[in-house]
Amino acid sequence: MAWFRRQWPLYVLMFLPMVYFLTFRYVPMGGVVVAFKDYNMFKGIWASEWVGLDVFREIFSMPEFYRAVRNTLMLNVFSLLTFPVPIILALLLNELRIQWYKRLNQTLLYLPHFISWVIVGGLAIRLLATNTGSVNQFLKSLGLSPIPFLENEWMWILTYTGAGVWHYAGWGGILYLAALTGINHELYEAAEVDGASRLRKIWHITLPGIRPTIIVLFILQIGHMADIGFEQPYALKNNYVMDVAQVISTYVYTVGIQSAQFAIATAIGLFQSVVGLILLLTAELISRKVNNQGIF
Amino acid sequence: MVRSAGDKLLDVFIIVCVGIFSLFCVLPMIHIFAMSFSGNRAIMSGEVFLWPVDWSFHSYTAVFGDMSMIRPLVLTVILVCVYTAIALAMTVMAAYALSRRQFRGKHIMFGLIVATMFFNPGIIPNYLLVKELGLIDSLWSLILPVMISAFHLIIMKTSFAQIPEELEDSAWMDGCGHFRFLLTIVLPLQLPILATIGLYSAVNRWNTFQDALFYINDKNLYPLQLKLYQMIINSQVNDATAQEGFSASTPIPQGIQSASIMFATVPILLVYPWLQKYFISGMLQGAVKG
Numbered sequence: 001m002a003w004f005r006r007q008w009p010l011y012v013l014m015f016l017p018m019v020y021f022l023t024f025r026y027v028p029m030g031g032v033v034v035a036f037k038d039y040n041m042f043k044g045i046w047a048s049e050w051v052g053l054d055v056f057r058e059i060f061s062m063p064e065f066y067r068a069v070r071n072t073l074m075l076n077v078f079s080l081l082t083f084p085v086p087i088i089l090a091l092l093l094n095e096l097r098i099q100w101y102k103r104l105n106q107t108l109l110y111l112p113h114f115i116s117w118v119i120v121g122g123l124a125i126r127l128l129a130t131n132t133g134s135v136n137q138f139l140k141s142l143g144l145s146p147i148p149f150l151e152n153e154w155m156w157i158l159t160y161t162g163a164g165v166w167h168y169a170g171w172g173g174i175l176y177l178a179a180l181t182g183i184n185h186e187l188y189e190a191a192e193v194d195g196a197s198r199l200r201k202i203w204h205i206t207l208p209g210i211r212p213t214i215i216v217l218f219i220l221q222i223g224h225m226a227d228i229g230f231e232q233p234y235a236l237k238n239n240y241v242m243d244v245a246q247v248i249s250t251y252v253y254t255v256g257i258q259s260a261q262f263a264i265a266t267a268i269g270l271f272q273s274v275v276g277l278i279l280l281l282t283a284e285l286i287s288r289k290v291n292n293q294g295i296f
Numbered sequence: 297m298v299r300s301a302g303d304k305l306l307d308v309f310i311i312v313c314v315g316i317f318s319l320f321c322v323l324p325m326i327h328i329f330a331m332s333f334s335g336n337r338a339i340m341s342g343e344v345f346l347w348p349v350d351w352s353f354h355s356y357t358a359v360f361g362d363m364s365m366i367r368p369l370v371l372t373v374i375l376v377c378v379y380t381a382i383a384l385a386m387t388v389m390a391a392y393a394l395s396r397r398q399f400r401g402k403h404i405m406f407g408l409i410v411a412t413m414f415f416n417p418g419i420i421p422n423y424l425l426v427k428e429l430g431l432i433d434s435l436w437s438l439i440l441p442v443m444i445s446a447f448h449l450i451i452m453k454t455s456f457a458q459i460p461e462e463l464e465d466s467a468w469m470d471g472c473g474h475f476r477f478l479l480t481i482v483l484p485l486q487l488p489i490l491a492t493i494g495l496y497s498a499v500n501r502w503n504t505f506q507d508a509l510f511y512i513n514d515k516n517l518y519p520l521q522l523k524l525y526q527m528i529i530n531s532q533v534n535d536a537t538a539q540e541g542f543s544a545s546t547p548i549p550q551g552i553q554s555a556s557i558m559f560a561t562v563p564i565l566l567v568y569p570w571l572q573k574y575f576i577s578g579m580l581q582g583a584v585k586g
Contacts, residue, residue, distance in 0.1 A: 007400075009474035010393040017390035018405060018443055024425070024441045025412040031421030045424070074449055092314050097307065101314075108318040110576075111325075114564050116503035118521040122557050123324045123530040126331070132550065134327060137342035170321060174579050198306060230419075231504045235529060249419065256420040257510055269418025277415055 041260070055267045065268060071244055072228045074157040078161040079257035080221060080242065085165055086172035087214060091202060094180050109170025120163055121235030124150065128159060156241040163236060175217065176210050183209035215291050223283030226275040248272050325561065331554035332356070339550050355555035365556065367516065368523040373436070375519060376501045379439045383497040384490060386444050391452035392478050392575045397461075406453075413446045419510070426511055437511035437518065438504055451581045455489040456482060492578040495571055499564065520560050528553050 010170035035055055037048040059065045089109065096102040112120075127134050128149035149159045187205045196204070230249040237245035248253075248268060256265025326346050331339055335350030343349050359365050390409075394402050422441060431437035459482060467477050483490065505521040512518060518526070527548060568575070 003398075006468075007396075007398055007474075010396055010399045013389040013474070013478075014393040014399075014405065017386050017393075017449075018408075020440075020443050021409055021412060021446075024443070025424075025446075026408075028417040028421035028425050029415065031424055032417050034421065041495065058445070089317060092310050092317075095307075095310050096314060098311075100532055101311065104316045105314050107572060108322050110572065111565070111568065112321050114499055114503075114568055114575075115325075115561060116505060118503075118505050118525045118529070119557055119561055122326065122524060122553065125529060126328060126550065126553060126557070127324055134331075134342070134344075138345075141342060166321065166324075170317070171579070174576055178580050198303060234509075235505070235525065244542050252359065252419050252508070257423055260422055262424065266418060266420040269420055273416055280414065 010256065019284075032266060032270050034263055037263060039263040039266075041262075047051070052272060053265045057272070059264055059267050059271070064246070064251065068246050068248045072247040072249075073225065074244070075157065075160060075247060076225050076228060078157055079164050080225075080293070082161060082165050082169070083218060085169040087176055089169060090173040090176035090180060090210075091206060093177060094206065095198070095202070106170075109173065110169050111170075113171035115167070117167075117229075117231035117235040120232075123161060124159060124236055150236075150238055151240040153241050153244045155185045156236075160233070160236055160245075164232065165279060167232075176213060179210040179213040180206065201282060212291055216287060219283045219287045219290070223280040224276070226272055226279055312579060317501055325565075328554045328557050331551060332558045334551065336549065352551075355549070355551035356559075358552050359559055361554045364515075365523065365559070368518050368520045369559075371517065372502060372520040375435055375504075376498050379501045380494050380497045382439060383443055383445075383448075384494050387449050387493060388478075388483070390444065390449055390454050392466060392474075392482060394449075395453045395456035396457075396474075409446050409449060423510055431454070432511055433514045433517060434511075435517060438501070438507055441507070442500075446495075448496065451578070452486075452489055452493060454581070455486060459485060488574065489581075490575065491571070492574045492581070495567075495574050496578055502564065524556055524560055525558060 031045065032049075034045060036050060036052060037045070038051045038054075039045065039048045093102060093106065093109075096105070125133070128136070130136055130146050130148045130151055133146075133149070135149070139146055148157065149155050183205065187209075188201055191201050191205060226248075228247045228249050230253065232252075233245055233247045234250050237250065252265045252269050252272075255261050255268070301519065323346070327344075327585075330344050330346055330348045332352070332355050333348035334344045335352045338344050338349035393399055394406050396402070426437050426441060429440075431440065462480065467481060472480075484491060496552055503521060504519060505525060508519050508522040510524070512522065
């Protein structure tokens with residue numbers, strides 16, 4: 001009791017946060033039962049009838065579902081191809097000797113990360129639209145034909161990937177820059193004595209020095225292969241490219257919130273969450289094997 | 297050390313490469329800035345590149361004269377302030393309790409919290425909960441469901457745990473209870489982490505779009521990003537599904553679109569360079585993990 005007389009404020013402090021986590025994080029986890037029910041809004045979740053795996057049978061027979069899965073994987077693979085960009089940026093920044101120039105560039109490179117996807121989508125239209133976009137107006141003034149960045153499906157995929165690089169590459173470099181500061185300076189001095197060129201030093205000291213960081217982030221990105229954010233595809237998509245731009249998250253929104261087919265949309269979301277969880281746990285296992293340390 | 301000609305060439309190459317990438321990051325913003333201050337004729341003829349042509353403020357007068365733009369702005373400012381205050385208070389409370397050694401049951405609670413980071417039930421169960429709670433078309437739907445980020449909580453708890461035990465012991469000797477210890481000793485010592493988490497929360501709500509799209513149907517309650525989305529993206533590209541009554545035949549002038557983009561971005565541009573170090577420390581502490 002003496003213990004409680006002193007420590008009760010901790011429970012008071014923890015009360016609201018725990019209520020929050022139970023209500024807004026755990027109750028929705030129970031809400032996934034909607035995927036196994038014939039959900040009727042008027043009956044509510046509990047009174048609706050159980051239908052077993054019927055809803056899953058239904059989504060596995062929907063072509064749009066496979067299309068959304070394919071697009072999610074495809075866009076993620078293209079984003080994965082840009083994985084080296086932050087590493088290259090960090091290596092370049094690390095080699096800059098003029099400090100003010102380095103700081104200026106860091107500020108500029110990190111900036112896009114804080115700009116919302118809606119603004120990025122707006123910028124994409126202002127700059128890249130076929131008729132009114134500034135880039136295409138510029139091309140036309142040179143006598144070149146405009147490029148359908150947003151209307152052509154393959155060009156759109158490139159635009160999507162490029163927008164991802166614009167938004168994240170500089171910011172993503174921070175983790176590598178931090179890892180770079182941890183490299184032992186004596187290694188460079190020793191290499192210098194041995195007459196190693198700068199490129200050799202980068203190749204033999206710098207890159208191996210950040211290897212664990214690279215591996216962890218790479219595995220982590222693979223682990224997120226089935227996840228896709230909502231805002232990036234949603235803000236960039238348009239009606240011409242829905243065949244490649246409709247991903248799982250946007251499809252769930254269309255089916256669930258816009259068309260109120262809650263059971264189907266929940267089942268699709270649940271499918272994605274389960275696959276995502278399996279991938280993440282696999283990534284963790286691989287990381288433990290390769291790096292001798294887990295991601296988490 | 298004497299540097300060779302090849303080394304100097306490499307230096308120049310690196311400087312140019314980094315410079316080009318930085319330009320790639322800022323040119324779009326500068327271009328939009330130039331468009332927003334240019335005259336209509338210059339915009340239509342495609343003369344504007346990186347500096348305004350025929351300086352004019354008409355785009356901004358149009359944006360600021362339009363209540364349907366001012367309203368989302370004011371709402372968003374309120375949302376950001378209220379959310380940041382609540383999120384910080386809740387995160388501090390939980391982080392402090394979980395970082396105390398004497399707190400029995402903290403491992404179970406912490407485990408429950410961390411577990412939520414691994415499994416996301418998805419969009420619809422969250423939507424149904426918000427609906428059941430009657431929060432659709434209420435600004436609370438943009439605050440309550442995301443009140444505490446487990447990720448931020450872990451960062452803050454790790455930081456709170458670094459406060460020396462001796463400090464706490466001596467405070468106890470002086471008869472200082474948990475509440476006073478938290479308010480008068482922990483918080484003043486932990487200002488940098490509070491600034492970091494506060495900034496992330498504020499930027500997050502300023503940029504909020506997804507949950508507003510899901511939960512807010514009432515045009516009078518649109519936050520800024522949703523308003524911009526309807527105005528710029530939806531009206532232009534998805535004219536078939538435009539909800540605002542703008543069709544392809546009456547597009548919003550490019551100058552006004554540009555001014556609206558600037559209008560929503562300038563606060564971030566103004567705040568960010570000065571607070572950059574807090575953002576970066578947040579990124580790094582998050583990466584070091586709990």
